[in-house]
Amino acid sequence: MNIEAVIFDIGNVLIEWQPERYYDRVIGEERRRAIFDAVDLHKMNDRVDRGENFRDVIYETADAHPEIRDDIRRWHDNWIEMASPAIDHSVRLMRALQSAGVPVFALTNFGVESFAYAQTHYDFLNKFDRAYVSGHMKVIKPDPEIYAQVEADCGIAPGRLLFADDRADNIEAAAARGWQTHLFEGPQGWADRLVSEELLTREQAE
Template structure:
């Protein structure tokens, strides 16, 4: 079946998302390890991605962990420093697909407030044909519900969707519904997959 739409995850596909790297640089690896062992920061972030208020959720977690209060608040106050830089080759592929008339969607675990902030820094986030942002949907990957919501909204058969994500569990959930999946481990491999699917030429995918 020919692909009718290409779906990009955002974190670690279009924008690097490495909170641990940020904290290592900011407070040192030893303190960072203690922080992440004590505070479930990724669980906190999942709540934001499900639609909870960006600042309130993080600040409440900070108050619940006074020994790491200042460090937890950084997740909000300096969030954009964790979500950088853009992965330029992936951005090029997004734009190359759109130039060829291929519908391109985003499907990302992302909070409402954090995504609005990211839009002010990364113009390509406004360039998708459709955007499926978990905070607005109230559910996160890899819950099957979020994939069903995408299918219902776009009206495209699952086997005509090609989805790139950096997490194997997210890809497995999509493939279980019949989507074509690509486990993203760098833009070169993603470019090769788009060429193999006949969506771009090798020259366009450079």
């Protein structure tokens, strides 16, 4: 079945998202482990991704844990350092697809304010043909509802969507709806898949 649109996740597909790496660098692995054991910061971030206010959620969580308040606030105050760097080859693939006339969408778990901030830092985040951002949609992957919203909005049959994501649970949820999928483990594998689908030539996928 011919692909009519390619859908990119953002975190760890177009931009590296490794909060633990950031904290290890800034405060050391031992302290980071203690903080992450005490407070589920990824669960905190899920609230942001569902549409709650970026600063409010993080500062509220920080204030509930005064002994590590400043460390939790880093999640907001130094957020762009966690959401970096861009994965350059993936960005080139996105641009190559669009240059070849293939629509490129985003489907991402991302907060409203944090996505707007990221757009000021990474211009390619402004270039999607359609951007499906969980914070605006009020639901996060892998909830089937987020995929249903994409289908309803774009009007493309599920089997004609090709979706790349680094998380197996997100991929499995999309596949269950009939989407074509690719588990992203690095940009070269993604490039190879796009070539095999005849969406890009080998030269275009470099």
